[in-house]
Amino acid sequence: MKVKSVSLKISSNEKFEIIDITSKINELIEIDEGIVSIFSKHSTSAIVVNENEDGLLKDLEVSLDDIISDKFSYSHDMIDNNARSHLKSFLLSSSENLPIKNGRLDLGTWQSVFFVELDGPRYDRTIILTMVGE
Secondary structure (H helix, E strand, O other): OEEEEEEEEEOOOOOOEEEEOHHHHHHHOOOOOEEEEEEEOOOOEEEEEEEOOHHHHHHHHHHHHHHOOOOOOOOOHHHHOOHHHHHHHHHOOOEEEEEEEOOEEOOOOOEEEEEEEOOOOOOOEEEEEEEEEO
16 A cells, blocks of 8 residues: 655636646546545635536536625634635535546546635645555
8 A cells, every 4th residue: 555645736816716636636646546635725725526617617606606695794804804715615625535547536527626716816725635545
């Protein structure tokens, strides 16, 4: 059994941005078969798996904005004015665990892995990939 951990740096250009990181992850995979844990080290971002279709990605942004409205005053805004970003990350996830087969992510036909920026633009966001397998 081999365990390998590497980091991936991501920069964003927008307040809200969905960045497909599938190919970057595949480039960093160092095992043939196993599992990779993909973890964002930031509480105003997320890691998600879904289809890379422009309409769907826009729908995610609109849906999150509808659920976490700017109509309300949030207590956390008194600290650093980004409560909406933190609350949206609660609804998503900071990590995904995915299978690896033949040295690549073993995703479904339409699936991609995304880094979701909720409080950008930010530079040098860190994603940790921990691979376990052979």
